[in-house]
Amino acid sequence: MKLYHSSTVVVEHPDLKHSRDYLDFGKGFYLTSLKEQAIRYAERFLLRGQTAFLNKYEIEENFPNNG
DSSP states (O other): OEEEEEESSOOSSOOGGGSOSSOTTSSSOOOBSOHHHHHHHHHHHHHTTOOOEEEEEEOOOOOOOOO
C-alpha cells in the first residue's frame, strides 16, 4: 500500500514525539492513500512561500488472519 504525507521537510522516519498537540484529529502523523489529496495539501505550503515535499511510504499489507 502506498501512503503519502505532505510536509515542509523530508520525513524519512516518522515519529509522534514531533507532532503538534492540537491538530484536527488529535496528535499524530497524518497519512493519506490519495496522492492528489497530499499534493493539494503540499500546494498550501507553496502558497505560503514555504518549501513542500511529498513524502511517500510503502507499507506491506501482510496482516494476520484472525479468522
